[in-house]
Amino acid sequence: QVRLVQSGAEVKKPGASVKVSCKASGYIFTNYYIHWVRQAPGQGLEWMAIVSPSGGSSTYAQNFRGRVTMTRDTSTNTVYMELSSLRSEDTAIYYCARVSSGSGYYDCWGQGTLVTVSS
Amino acid sequence: EIVLTQSPGTLSLSPGERATLSCRASQTVNSNYLAWYQQKPGQSPRLLIFDASSRATGISDRFSGSGSGTDFTLTISRLEPEDFAVYYCQQYGSSPLTFGGGTKVEIK
Numbered sequence: 648q649v650r651l652v653q654s655g656a657e658v659k660k661p662g663a664s665v666k667v668s669c670k671a672s673g674y675i676f677t678n679y680y681i682h683w684v685r686q687a688p689g690q691g692l693e694w695m696a697i698v699s700p701s702g703g704s705s706t707y708a709q710n711f712r713g714r715v716t717m718t719r720d721t722s723t724n725t726v727y728m729e730l731s732s733l734r735s736e737d738t739a740i741y742y743c744a745r746v747s748s749g750s751g752y753y754d755c756w757g758q759g760t761l762v763t764v765s766s
Numbered sequence: 767e768i769v770l771t772q773s774p775g776t777l778s779l780s781p782g783e784r785a786t787l788s789c790r791a792s793q794t795v796n797s798n799y800l801a802w803y804q805q806k807p808g809q810s811p812r813l814l815i816f817d818a819s820s821r822a823t824g825i826s827d828r829f830s831g832s833g834s835g836t837d838f839t840l841t842i843s844r845l846e847p848e849d850f851a852v853y854y855c856q857q858y859g860s861s862p863l864t865f866g867g868g869t870k871v872e873i874k
Contacts, residue, residue, distance in 0.1 A: 682863070692811065692854055692865040708862050742810060751858025752801035754822065756810035 649673040651681075651743050651757035658763045664731040667760045669743030676724040677701035680746040682753065683717070683728045685739040697746075698726055733764045768793050768857050770866035778874040785842040787869045789855035794835050796859030802831055802840045805868075806851045814853075815840065845871070 654668040669681060683695040696707045698717035705717040716729045726743060741760045744753035769792040779785055789800065798818040803811035813822040815831035818838055828843045842849055850873050855866040 684865075691867045692856075694863045694865070706861075747816070750816065751799060751863060752813060752816040752856065753803075753811070754813055756812075759810055 649745065649755045651745060651755055653741075653743060653757040653760045656761040656763070658765065659733050661734055661764055661766055663733050663764075664729060665733060665762050666727055666729040667741050667743075667762070669726045669728070669757050671700075671724045671726070671745070674745075677721060679748060681719075681726045682744050682746060683715075684742045684744055684753075686742070686759075687736075687739045690739075695741075696728065700724075700726060730762075733762075735764050738762065738764045767862055768795065768860050768864050770855055770857060770864055772853075772855060772866035772869045774869060775867075776870045776872060778872050779845055780874045781845050781847055783845050785840075785845055785849070785871055787840040787842075787853055787871075789833075789838040789840070789866050791836040791838070791857060793860075795838075795857045798834050798838075799857060799859035800831075800833070800838050801856045801858065802829075803854045803856065804849075804851050805854065811854060842871070847873075 650672045652670045657665050659665050677700050682697045685693050695711050698705045700719050714731050719726045743757040745755040747754040771790045773788045800818045802815040804814050805811045814825050814829050819831045830841045832839050852868045852870045854868050
């Protein structure tokens with residue numbers, strides 16, 4: 648079945664960087680875009696970025712431009728999200744999600760990765 | 767950017783009752799590209815409805831979506847215990863993709 652499995656929780660200090668992975672299985676990796684969405688504690692969902700697993704191109708939300716980088720490894724069917732210059736407000740659960748073919752809604756989500764930024 | 771406003775913030779209902787959740791957009795949602803998700807504590811969101819009114823695979827027919835343009839509704843016909851959760855709408859007709867702030871459906 649279609650699955651997205653993310654890396655484990657991270658604790659980082661302000662100013663550091665974090666890299667979260669999202670490993671896909673159960674489908675043709677290069678055929679579906681992957682998005683990243685985050686959710687601060689007790690808050691709603693915030694779209695961050697989209698990456699094309701086939702060509703590797705990315706588009707970022709304005710709030711994150713300059714701080715976020717998306718990469719992918721087609722040999723392991725894995726997408727990576729790196730967020731730099733972390734601040735306390737970046738404490739959140741980060742989700743990867745697959746976009747249904749030809750559309751923009753998410754038909755499969757990773758389990759989420761909690762990133763805590765604390766001194 | 768399209769701002770989605772969900773109301774009410776919290777809905778207190780009893781099992782068996784009907785729930786009506788609203789999602790209002792600040793601009794027309796292109797092609798009615800609006801989705802609804804359910805999220806339970808400690809879990810990832812789950813797709814319920816896409817394209818405003820199409821049910822996702824495996825979703826009970828107790829869930830239905832309607833609306834167009836700027837006004838959309840998610841209806842749960844008869845609440846089951848497992849339906850008490852937070853519900854989010856999302857538009858994907860314009861970039862950037864945006865989410866509503868959520869409606870919590872709680873047990874009265």
